[in-house]
Amino acid sequence: MxxxxxxxxxxxxxxxxxxxxxxxxxxxxxxxxxxxxxxxxxxxxxxxxxxxxxxxxxxxxxxxxxxxxxxxxxxxxxxxxxxxxxxDPLAALSAKIDRNELRFPVGRPPGRSARATEAGDRHSSE
Structure with missing residues:
Protein backbone atom coordinates (compact mmCIF):
# COMPACT_ATOMS: atom_id res chain seq x y z
CA MET A 1 0.00 0.00 0.00
CA ASP A 88 -1.01 21.28 8.94
CA PRO A 89 2.53 21.42 7.52
CA LEU A 90 1.44 22.15 3.95
CA ALA A 91 -0.91 24.95 5.03
CA ALA A 92 1.80 26.38 7.31
CA LEU A 93 4.30 26.35 4.45
CA SER A 94 1.85 27.94 2.02
CA ALA A 95 1.04 30.72 4.50
CA LYS A 96 4.75 31.32 5.12
CA ILE A 97 5.43 31.59 1.38
CA ASP A 98 2.57 34.11 1.11
CA ARG A 99 4.10 36.21 3.91
CA ASN A 100 7.58 35.98 2.40
CA GLU A 101 6.31 37.10 -1.00
CA LEU A 102 5.08 40.29 0.68
CA ARG A 103 8.14 40.65 2.89
CA PHE A 104 10.66 40.08 0.09
CA PRO A 105 9.23 41.55 -3.11
CA VAL A 106 10.84 40.80 -6.46
CA GLY A 107 13.64 43.25 -7.21
CA ARG A 108 14.77 43.83 -3.62
CA PRO A 109 18.43 43.10 -2.92
CA PRO A 110 19.02 39.78 -1.14
CA GLY A 111 18.99 40.07 2.63
CA ARG A 112 16.82 43.19 2.71
CA SER A 113 13.25 42.71 3.79
CA ALA A 114 10.53 45.12 2.77
CA ARG A 115 10.31 46.36 6.38
CA ALA A 116 14.05 47.03 6.61
CA THR A 117 14.04 48.82 3.26
CA GLU A 118 11.00 50.91 4.21
CA ALA A 119 12.61 51.86 7.53
CA GLY A 120 15.77 52.87 5.67
CA ASP A 121 13.72 54.92 3.18
CA ARG A 122 12.00 56.78 6.02
CA HIS A 123 15.32 57.60 7.69
CA SER A 124 16.97 58.77 4.48
CA SER A 125 14.15 61.25 3.75
CA GLU A 126 14.21 62.78 7.23
Missing part, protein backbone atom coordinates in the same frame (compact mmCIF):
# COMPACT_ATOMS: atom_id res chain seq x y z
CA UNK A 2 1.53 3.32 -1.06
CA UNK A 3 0.59 6.31 1.10
CA UNK A 4 2.86 9.03 -0.29
CA UNK A 5 0.86 11.95 1.01
CA UNK A 6 1.39 13.87 4.24
CA UNK A 7 -1.67 12.50 6.04
CA UNK A 8 -0.88 8.93 4.99
CA UNK A 9 2.72 9.22 6.14
CA UNK A 10 1.60 10.73 9.44
CA UNK A 11 -0.78 7.78 9.94
CA UNK A 12 2.02 5.30 9.23
CA UNK A 13 4.33 7.08 11.68
CA UNK A 14 1.61 7.16 14.35
CA UNK A 15 0.86 3.46 13.84
CA UNK A 16 4.58 2.64 14.01
CA UNK A 17 4.96 4.56 17.29
CA UNK A 18 1.73 3.17 18.76
CA UNK A 19 2.68 -0.44 18.04
CA UNK A 20 5.88 0.14 20.02
CA UNK A 21 4.13 2.13 22.76
CA UNK A 22 6.30 5.19 22.08
CA UNK A 23 3.48 7.78 22.27
CA UNK A 24 4.34 8.88 25.85
CA UNK A 25 7.76 9.95 24.58
CA UNK A 26 6.43 11.82 21.55
CA UNK A 27 5.88 15.13 23.30
CA UNK A 28 6.35 18.41 21.44
CA UNK A 29 9.60 19.06 23.35
CA UNK A 30 11.03 15.61 22.66
CA UNK A 31 10.04 15.68 18.99
CA UNK A 32 11.51 19.18 18.53
CA UNK A 33 14.74 17.98 20.15
CA UNK A 34 14.86 14.87 17.95
CA UNK A 35 14.19 17.01 14.88
CA UNK A 36 17.10 19.26 15.81
CA UNK A 37 19.43 16.28 16.32
CA UNK A 38 18.48 14.78 12.96
CA UNK A 39 18.96 18.13 11.19
CA UNK A 40 22.42 18.31 12.78
CA UNK A 41 23.19 14.81 11.50
CA UNK A 42 22.24 15.99 8.00
CA UNK A 43 24.50 19.01 8.40
CA UNK A 44 27.33 16.77 9.61
CA UNK A 45 27.49 15.12 6.18
CA UNK A 46 28.33 18.50 4.64
CA UNK A 47 30.39 19.93 7.51
CA UNK A 48 33.86 19.83 5.95
CA UNK A 49 32.93 19.76 2.26
CA UNK A 50 33.75 22.60 -0.07
CA UNK A 51 30.77 24.14 -1.88
CA UNK A 52 31.80 22.22 -4.99
CA UNK A 53 31.98 18.91 -3.11
CA UNK A 54 28.60 19.59 -1.50
CA UNK A 55 27.07 20.18 -4.94
CA UNK A 56 28.27 16.70 -6.00
CA UNK A 57 27.46 14.80 -2.79
CA UNK A 58 24.65 12.80 -4.41
CA UNK A 59 27.09 11.39 -7.00
CA UNK A 60 28.62 9.15 -4.30
CA UNK A 61 26.19 6.29 -3.60
CA UNK A 62 27.20 5.97 0.08
CA UNK A 63 26.89 9.71 0.72
CA UNK A 64 23.61 9.84 -1.23
CA UNK A 65 22.22 7.05 0.94
CA UNK A 66 23.26 8.89 4.13
CA UNK A 67 21.68 12.13 2.88
CA UNK A 68 18.43 10.37 1.98
CA UNK A 69 18.30 8.64 5.38
CA UNK A 70 18.86 11.89 7.28
CA UNK A 71 16.27 13.70 5.15
CA UNK A 72 13.82 10.91 5.99
CA UNK A 73 14.61 11.22 9.71
CA UNK A 74 14.13 15.01 9.65
CA UNK A 75 10.86 14.71 7.77
CA UNK A 76 9.59 11.91 10.02
CA UNK A 77 10.16 13.93 13.19
CA UNK A 78 8.72 17.08 11.61
CA UNK A 79 5.57 15.23 10.54
CA UNK A 80 5.19 13.67 13.99
CA UNK A 81 5.73 17.07 15.63
CA UNK A 82 3.02 18.59 13.41
CA UNK A 83 0.64 15.73 14.14
CA UNK A 84 1.05 16.07 17.92
CA UNK A 85 0.44 19.84 17.80
CA UNK A 86 -2.26 19.80 15.13
CA UNK A 87 -0.24 21.84 12.61
Missing amino acids: SELDVAGLQRRLAEFAASREWQPYHTPKNLAAALSVEAAELLEIFQWLTPEQADRVMEDPDAAHRVADEVADVLAYLLQFCEVLGV
Whole structure:
Protein backbone atom coordinates (compact mmCIF):
# COMPACT_ATOMS: atom_id res chain seq x y z
CA MET A 1 0.00 0.00 0.00
CA SER A 2 1.53 3.32 -1.06
CA GLU A 3 0.59 6.31 1.10
CA LEU A 4 2.86 9.03 -0.29
CA ASP A 5 0.86 11.95 1.01
CA VAL A 6 1.39 13.87 4.24
CA ALA A 7 -1.67 12.50 6.04
CA GLY A 8 -0.88 8.93 4.99
CA LEU A 9 2.72 9.22 6.14
CA GLN A 10 1.60 10.73 9.44
CA ARG A 11 -0.78 7.78 9.94
CA ARG A 12 2.02 5.30 9.23
CA LEU A 13 4.33 7.08 11.68
CA ALA A 14 1.61 7.16 14.35
CA GLU A 15 0.86 3.46 13.84
CA PHE A 16 4.58 2.64 14.01
CA ALA A 17 4.96 4.56 17.29
CA ALA A 18 1.73 3.17 18.76
CA SER A 19 2.68 -0.44 18.04
CA ARG A 20 5.88 0.14 20.02
CA GLU A 21 4.13 2.13 22.76
CA TRP A 22 6.30 5.19 22.08
CA GLN A 23 3.48 7.78 22.27
CA PRO A 24 4.34 8.88 25.85
CA TYR A 25 7.76 9.95 24.58
CA HIS A 26 6.43 11.82 21.55
CA THR A 27 5.88 15.13 23.30
CA PRO A 28 6.35 18.41 21.44
CA LYS A 29 9.60 19.06 23.35
CA ASN A 30 11.03 15.61 22.66
CA LEU A 31 10.04 15.68 18.99
CA ALA A 32 11.51 19.18 18.53
CA ALA A 33 14.74 17.98 20.15
CA ALA A 34 14.86 14.87 17.95
CA LEU A 35 14.19 17.01 14.88
CA SER A 36 17.10 19.26 15.81
CA VAL A 37 19.43 16.28 16.32
CA GLU A 38 18.48 14.78 12.96
CA ALA A 39 18.96 18.13 11.19
CA ALA A 40 22.42 18.31 12.78
CA GLU A 41 23.19 14.81 11.50
CA LEU A 42 22.24 15.99 8.00
CA LEU A 43 24.50 19.01 8.40
CA GLU A 44 27.33 16.77 9.61
CA ILE A 45 27.49 15.12 6.18
CA PHE A 46 28.33 18.50 4.64
CA GLN A 47 30.39 19.93 7.51
CA TRP A 48 33.86 19.83 5.95
CA LEU A 49 32.93 19.76 2.26
CA THR A 50 33.75 22.60 -0.07
CA PRO A 51 30.77 24.14 -1.88
CA GLU A 52 31.80 22.22 -4.99
CA GLN A 53 31.98 18.91 -3.11
CA ALA A 54 28.60 19.59 -1.50
CA ASP A 55 27.07 20.18 -4.94
CA ARG A 56 28.27 16.70 -6.00
CA VAL A 57 27.46 14.80 -2.79
CA MET A 58 24.65 12.80 -4.41
CA GLU A 59 27.09 11.39 -7.00
CA ASP A 60 28.62 9.15 -4.30
CA PRO A 61 26.19 6.29 -3.60
CA ASP A 62 27.20 5.97 0.08
CA ALA A 63 26.89 9.71 0.72
CA ALA A 64 23.61 9.84 -1.23
CA HIS A 65 22.22 7.05 0.94
CA ARG A 66 23.26 8.89 4.13
CA VAL A 67 21.68 12.13 2.88
CA ALA A 68 18.43 10.37 1.98
CA ASP A 69 18.30 8.64 5.38
CA GLU A 70 18.86 11.89 7.28
CA VAL A 71 16.27 13.70 5.15
CA ALA A 72 13.82 10.91 5.99
CA ASP A 73 14.61 11.22 9.71
CA VAL A 74 14.13 15.01 9.65
CA LEU A 75 10.86 14.71 7.77
CA ALA A 76 9.59 11.91 10.02
CA TYR A 77 10.16 13.93 13.19
CA LEU A 78 8.72 17.08 11.61
CA LEU A 79 5.57 15.23 10.54
CA GLN A 80 5.19 13.67 13.99
CA PHE A 81 5.73 17.07 15.63
CA CYS A 82 3.02 18.59 13.41
CA GLU A 83 0.64 15.73 14.14
CA VAL A 84 1.05 16.07 17.92
CA LEU A 85 0.44 19.84 17.80
CA GLY A 86 -2.26 19.80 15.13
CA VAL A 87 -0.24 21.84 12.61
CA ASP A 88 -1.01 21.28 8.94
CA PRO A 89 2.53 21.42 7.52
CA LEU A 90 1.44 22.15 3.95
CA ALA A 91 -0.91 24.95 5.03
CA ALA A 92 1.80 26.38 7.31
CA LEU A 93 4.30 26.35 4.45
CA SER A 94 1.85 27.94 2.02
CA ALA A 95 1.04 30.72 4.50
CA LYS A 96 4.75 31.32 5.12
CA ILE A 97 5.43 31.59 1.38
CA ASP A 98 2.57 34.11 1.11
CA ARG A 99 4.10 36.21 3.91
CA ASN A 100 7.58 35.98 2.40
CA GLU A 101 6.31 37.10 -1.00
CA LEU A 102 5.08 40.29 0.68
CA ARG A 103 8.14 40.65 2.89
CA PHE A 104 10.66 40.08 0.09
CA PRO A 105 9.23 41.55 -3.11
CA VAL A 106 10.84 40.80 -6.46
CA GLY A 107 13.64 43.25 -7.21
CA ARG A 108 14.77 43.83 -3.62
CA PRO A 109 18.43 43.10 -2.92
CA PRO A 110 19.02 39.78 -1.14
CA GLY A 111 18.99 40.07 2.63
CA ARG A 112 16.82 43.19 2.71
CA SER A 113 13.25 42.71 3.79
CA ALA A 114 10.53 45.12 2.77
CA ARG A 115 10.31 46.36 6.38
CA ALA A 116 14.05 47.03 6.61
CA THR A 117 14.04 48.82 3.26
CA GLU A 118 11.00 50.91 4.21
CA ALA A 119 12.61 51.86 7.53
CA GLY A 120 15.77 52.87 5.67
CA ASP A 121 13.72 54.92 3.18
CA ARG A 122 12.00 56.78 6.02
CA HIS A 123 15.32 57.60 7.69
CA SER A 124 16.97 58.77 4.48
CA SER A 125 14.15 61.25 3.75
CA GLU A 126 14.21 62.78 7.23
